Amino acid sequence: MPREKYQTLTEQMFYILVCLQVEQCGMDIMEKVALMTDGRVSIGPGTLYHLLENFVQAGMICETKVEGRRRSYLITEQGKKALDEEYQRIQRVILDYEYYGVEQIEAIGESGGKEREKSKIQAGKLSVI
Amino acid sequence: MEDHLAKMARKGWALEKVGALFWKYRRIEPQELEFSVTYYPEASVYDPGPTESQRRLYDICEEMGWNFVGEWWQMQIFSRPIAATAEGGCQAEEVSRTPLETDPQVKLANIQRTMKRSGGSGNLVSLLMIPLFLMMMFLRKSMMDRLTDAYTLFALAEYVILAAYALTNLAFYGVWYRKAKLAADRGEELPPVNGAYRTLGRIYIVISIASMFLWGRYFGKAMYYIVGGLVLVACLISTFAGEQLRLGMKKRGVARETNRKVTMISIGVMSLITTTLMTAVLIFGVTHHWFREGPQPTEYTTYAKNGSSWTWDVYHDELPLEVEDFMETEYEHYSKERRENNESILAHYAAFRQNGFPDGEDPAELEYEILDTKLWYDTCVQDMIEEETRFREDDVFRTDGIDPLAKRLNAKTVYQLHRSDGPRPIYLICWTKDHGGRDRIVRIEFSWEPTEDQLALAGERLLNAEL
Numbered sequence: 001m002p003r004e005k006y007q008t009l010t011e012q013m014f015y016i017l018v019c020l021q022v023e024q025c026g027m028d029i030m031e032k033v034a035l036m037t038d039g040r041v042s043i044g045p046g047t048l049y050h051l052l053e054n055f056v057q058a059g060m061i062c063e064t065k066v067e068g069r070r071r072s073y074l075i076t077e078q079g080k081k082a083l084d085e086e087y088q089r090i091q092r093v094i095l096d097y098e099y100y101g102v103e104q105i106e107a108i109g110e111s112g113g114k115e116r117e118k119s120k121i122q123a124g125k126l127s128v129i
Numbered sequence: 130m131e132d133h134l135a136k137m138a139r140k141g142w143a144l145e146k147v148g149a150l151f152w153k154y155r156r157i158e159p160q161e162l163e164f165s166v167t168y169y170p171e172a173s174v175y176d177p178g179p180t181e182s183q184r185r186l187y188d189i190c191e192e193m194g195w196n197f198v199g200e201w202w203q204m205q206i207f208s209r210p211i212a213a214t215a216e217g218g219c220q221a222e223e224v225s226r227t228p229l230e231t232d233p234q235v236k237l238a239n240i241q242r243t244m245k246r247s248g249g250s251g252n253l254v255s256l257l258m259i260p261l262f263l264m265m266m267f268l269r270k271s272m273m274d275r276l277t278d279a280y281t282l283f284a285l286a287e288y289v290i291l292a293a294y295a296l297t298n299l300a301f302y303g304v305w306y307r308k309a310k311l312a313a314d315r316g317e318e319l320p321p322v323n324g325a326y327r328t329l330g331r332i333y334i335v336i337s338i339a340s341m342f343l344w345g346r347y348f349g350k351a352m353y354y355i356v357g358g359l360v361l362v363a364c365l366i367s368t369f370a371g372e373q374l375r376l377g378m379k380k381r382g383v384a385r386e387t388n389r390k391v392t393m394i395s396i397g398v399m400s401l402i403t404t405t406l407m408t409a410v411l412i413f414g415v416t417h418h419w420f421r422e423g424p425q426p427t428e429y430t431t432y433a434k435n436g437s438s439w440t441w442d443v444y445h446d447e448l449p450l451e452v453e454d455f456m457e458t459e460y461e462h463y464s465k466e467r468r469e470n471n472e473s474i475l476a477h478y479a480a481f482r483q484n485g486f487p488d489g490e491d492p493a494e495l496e497y498e499i500l501d502t503k504l505w506y507d508t509c510v511q512d513m514i515e516e517e518t519r520f521r522e523d524d525v526f527r528t529d530g531i532d533p534l535a536k537r538l539n540a541k542t543v544y545q546l547h548r549s550d551g552p553r554p555i556y557l558i559c560w561t562k563d564h565g566g567r568d569r570i571v572r573i574e575f576s577w578e579p580t581e582d583q584l585a586l587a588g589e590r591l592l593n594a595e596l
Contacts, residue, residue, distance in 0.1 A: 003332060010316075012232050026191045031229070044231035045193040046167035046207075049186045069188040 009086045011041050016051055017083045020075040023064050041052070098122065130372040131164040134198075134208070138162040144206070147199045148372070161211040161409055165195065165229035169240035172203045175388035177379050195229055204241040208366075233313035240319075244302065270514035272505050276476035283344035290340060294333040301326045347472045353422075359410070365404035422470075423447070429462050431488045441486050447593035448481050452493045455583050462491035470596070471496075476502040476509075479596045494576040499591060501569050510559055512573055514544065517557075523549040526557055534581060538588035539565050554578050558588055565592055 009017070012094070015033045030043050030122045043051075052073060055061040060079030075083070136142055141155040167190075169183060179187065185198045186205065186407065195207040207229055224304040230236045265281060275281075305326075309319045345357065374395050378388040414420055426442040433439070444466035451465065453459055462485060477499045487493035502509050519526040526544035527533075535543040541564040546555040554575040561568055573589045579587070 010232060025190045025348065030193065042231055044228045045190040045195060045231040046186070047232040047235050049168075049189045050239060053185075053234070054183065054235075069184075071188075071318045071547065120267070 008089060008097075009082070012043050012047060013051060013055075015041055015049070016043065016055070016085055017060065017075055020061050020073050020079070023072050023074045025070045025072045026068075030102055059119070130204075130206075131166060134164040134206070135162055135258045138164075138208070144198050147206075162210045163211045164198070164206060166204050166206055166230055167520060168203050168236070168239035169200075169205050170203055170239055170246050172205070173385050173389070174202065175375065175379070175385045175392065177188070177382040177384065177388070190229065202247060217257075233317060233319050237306075237309050237313045237319060241306065244250060253302055253305045271516060272500070272508040273476065273478060273500055273512050276502055276504060276509070277471035277473055277478040277500075279347035279471065279473040282425065282473050282475070283340070283348075285339060286340050286344065288343075290333065290336055290536055294329070297329055299325075301329070306472060307517050332562045343474070347474070355414075360408050363400075363407060365397055367399045367403060370399055406570070418442075423467060424465075426466075427462075429486060433487070439487075446481075447484060450481070450495065450497065450587060450590045452483050452495050454586065454590065458492060460487065460490055462486055462490075462532060463492065472596075475504055476500065477596050495527065495574070496575040497571060497591060499569060499571050499594060499596060501567065501596065503568060506561070506568055506570075510542075510557070510570055517546060517572065521548065527552075534584055534588075537581070537585050538592070539566070540588065556584070558591070 012033075012105045013022060015036060016029055018036070026045070026048055030045070030048060032044055033041055038114055052061065056073075056079075059076060061073045061075050064074045066072075078110050137144070137154060138157070139159055141157055141159040143157040143162075144152060145155040146153040156384065167186070171180070172183065190197065190207050194209045196209060198206040198208050200206065218286045228448045305320065305322060312319055341357075348357075371392055375388060377507045378391065384389075396493065418425055422445070423446040428440050429443045430438050430440045441464070443462060443464045444468040446465050448467070450463050452463070464482070464484055464486070466482050466484075467479065468482050471478045478498065478551075479495070480498040484497045485494060498513075500509060500513070514526045518526065525547050527547050528542060528544055530544050531545055535541070538558060539560070540558050541561045542557075544557040544559075546557075547551045554577065556571075556573050558573070559573045562567070562572070570594060571588075573587055573591065575583075
């Protein structure tokens, strides 16, 4: 099933938005993402440019200042919401991974997934969006 | 492209400018350079310069050591020196070795947008030309005209080849895109373009050139070289002039849309002018017998009773059948003309005429047409019948009474034209492989009533005449 644009973020998109919780320019984003992920995630300048342009058009970040050829960006409320939704999605994935062992998988359908959902919300591990 | 540019850099050539027809290189010290391409779908060859957004791209890339080299349509080409990465290098060094594009999904999305904006439309235009040419073909009145029109058939053949190339291009892209989408979804690098795609381009050029030579021999020697040369020169002039105009406006900072409209209009006007000039040259050439393959005509002036005079062209072509084959004649001013000669791979049509002039002598005259066709034989017979009978309602071709002649000529059918006042000395003789040994249709018109022996002689000569 195709996903809506920005419904799930790639790692590169995710880390760019994380970085832009603080005003940053392009080069700094690339360096910080590499440091944050110990080099696991790298963003090429071409990719960074296209993603920044797309985020600006989608209203998820905004350009804050231009100093010579350096442009700085900052995440918007919409961008923060997208980041938070991605965080929630990742949390769900982690919880599902932690919960579902062999027995649980075989038991699917008997008690229904909704019970587990309730218990997770009650345990405060998952917030209702 | 990246590999090719890297190879050129190793040999000491750096890309300086990308043109419509040629790429310009300049001499440098041979060096190891890495090239990479990113797609900028909004780019246009009509932009006066890089847009604000493009400059942002160049700035970001330059911060990471990638230098902008040039652009080819929507492709933005960058290069950087290749340097060995030190072991245990710091993150900053790792960042500086990062490829230009690291997200295959973003790259693929840009390629797809680029194809939608420009790549697909060029291919679709080629496909749309086919119905246009088919329409031109079918606007012609008769099947005989369609089969013998080497120029239109050649153009149609070239566009069929071009359409096949365009369709294959689109198919190749479709196959590549599916593979690339799967790779991008898995986070893998996009697959390289299939080498067969480049081979396809070369095959298309070879087939196209072979087709030109195949059809070109039907154009007539002089016409082939002159018209072919004129067309080539006209295309080169239009392309070159259009390109210079576009570049001139680009340098002056003319806005993209204005540049595009002016360039398109100019190319249209230049094409119209060159086509008009070419047509004028051709018409002038035809009326002055430039393209005749036989001897040049001489002139003969006749005088009417009222004192007016007419000057006529008198032709001296070799005819397969002449009045002199039937009778002795002392007329000295016969014009013997091969009036038409249209040939293609599919059919060959020739028309001949031996006629006198209004000089009071009233000599015997002869006119005949020969059509050799491998296809649509019956349709061609019908077309020749209709061509003859369409001007008068009482004209009709009949076969009654001349079966013995058909047998004598070993023809499948012989028709004679009848009018309300009786039969005319105009015959249509139809031979096939089974009757006569070849698929040939002949229309012959005598200015006198021929005897059966004369008809048999005419049939025998025209059946065996080499066109």
